[in-house]
Amino acid sequence: MSPEQPSSKIGKSVGEKLRAARVAQHYTQSQLAAPDFSVSYISAIERGQIHPSLRALEILAGRLGLTSTQLLPARTQADERFGTTTNLAERDDDEIQLALLELSLLIQQGEPQQAIHQLEGISVKRLKHPYLLQHHYLLGCAYYKVQRHQESENLLTAGLQQIKEGEDVYLSRRFLYQLALTYTAMRNYAQALQAYQRTLDLLEKSEPHDPFFIIQLYIQLGQHYTRTENFDQAIAMFHQALSLTEGLGSTHDIQAIYAQISSYYAESKQSVLATLYAYKCEQIHHQQTIKNLRSELHHFLGHAILQGDPARAREYLDEALQSPTVLQDALTLASIYTRNAEWYFDQKDWAVSKQNAQHANALAQTFGDCVIGAEALIMLGRINYAQQLPEAGSQYFVEGLDMLERIGAHQELADESVRYAELLESLGQEREAFTHFRRAFQSKQKLGQ
Known part of the structure; x- marks a missing residue:
């Protein structure tokens, strides 16, 4: 049984809009499809045979210079x-x-x-x-x-x-x-x-398994245990998530998993879910998603490990810095360099700490705003303050805090704002310190705390 749904007025309307926009931009179906979709997938949407997924709608609309809602059926006044x-x-x-x-x-x-x-x-x-x-x-x-x-x-x-x-x-x-x-x-x-x-x-007792959902679940469990200072459990959860990402090394692997899930739901006559996973199978942008997940996992894992035994942290960092997987992933490597900088910072080796933080910052800059880039900047701020260079330290701190605010990382923003405010307070800059204490308070409010 095919996971695709039959033609409907929703599909036709979206398809008609997609075709009109494509023709207006002088795109062929092949040009619009590559590299994320097949030509047959675009053709099926335009004929109204299937409905595009939310993610597919966003990608196609972006290529045509539209918003995804502009491709949805028009509504009456x-x-x-x-x-x-x-x-x-x-x-x-x-x-x-x-x-x-x-x-x-x-x-x-x-x-x-x-x-x-x-x-x-x-x-x-x-x-x-x-x-x-x-x-x-x-x-x-x-x-x-x-x-x-x-x-x-x-x-x-x-x-x-x-x-x-x-x-x-x-x-x-x-x-x-x-x-x-x-x-x-x-x-x-x-x-x-x-x-x-x-x-x-429920995940362990039921089929099929969506690997991305399970990985996110383990990440959240790891963060939960980190918050409650159960670091051994946190580390175990992050390692579990990392082990799952290892099985998703190629686009073919990802497509095969989603094809199996789609077939399962099609056979059990759950057509909506069958279609959803068929679309996921069509999309190959998940390769970058896997890289980002691994970077995020190393970020959280390193943070949890550094809260515990320094010797264990040193072992983890040395192993990570020799891992081919880490060395080939610039964002993950930036995260490891930031944690390495933090480890040397705790040992009061400012020179080596700064060298690692600078490496992390250089790597992270190519990825734009992200939590790893923000933490590299804040680490440079901490190091400069430790070296009695408050002007340079403040510049890095402010840049990192602004980045955290732009990406909505309110927990990290609250924590680091307090750290920066305390440094300012120690220098007698009470007014500036108050500004950042207030920023931390506002971030906590956004978290409902």
Whole structure:
């Protein structure tokens, strides 16, 4: 059975818009497709035979100089009003799926407040059970994004209770994982851990396995154990995640995994999920995703190890600096150099520490704004302050803190703002210190703390 869905008015409308935009830009199907998609995939979308995934929609729209929402079907003036969503249950299945797709796009594109406005306007009494669950999940995610954590918890918990046993394992996992993130933001670490473990139990008992989802779960568990200072468990979780990334070394490996998942859902007549994973199979941009995941994992793993035994940390860093996988990945190498700088900083070897931090900064600069680049800058700030060079140190600190704010890394921004404020305070610069204490406080507020 093919995982692709039959033609529908949603598919045709998206396809028509895609073809018109492609022709207007004088692109052939082959030019639009490469390197992420096949020509047959583009052709099928344009003929209305299949629906593009959210990610595919974003990529194709970007190449055509459009936003993804511009490729969605046009709505009437009446439909543009938020109030029309109250009659969602009266629409046919295609229209409901389109409405939920648009709301999911709003959340992913950083517009959770607008999504909330529309989701809260939907009358849920007559929604079919699957759409009701999707509504609860999307609204719970949107509440989480805007730090309305108690409302997110209430809605996700209610939605989870409405999932019948064995009815939708995929959605159960997503509900539990989002609930765990919400509990973490509320600093309710005991319930967060319980939700993470329940998610892991469901993953271990069910098929198929989405490797990216499992890796993210282990990352979150590792961060949880780091926050609660259970560093041995944190290190174990990060190593578990790293071991999973080793099995995703090539585009072919990734495509094979998603093809298997798509076939599973197609055979079990879960056409929406079958289509979702078929699209993931079509896309080969996941290779960069794997590199970024590995970099992120080494970043968190190094941080956890440095909190414990210095000898163990030294062993990890020496091994990482000789690893061919690390040496071939510039962002991961930047992370290792930053941790190496931190290790030598703790030993008060400022010269070697600075050399490593400078290497990290040079490597990270090519990747733009990222947490690894920000920490390399802040490490240089700390070193310069230790060398009695506060002017240079402040320059690095401010640049690193601004980067953390741009990428929304509020926990790191709060922690490093406090560190910088304390350094300023030690120099008698109370006014400047207060500014950064306030910045830390505001970052904590954004985390709901």
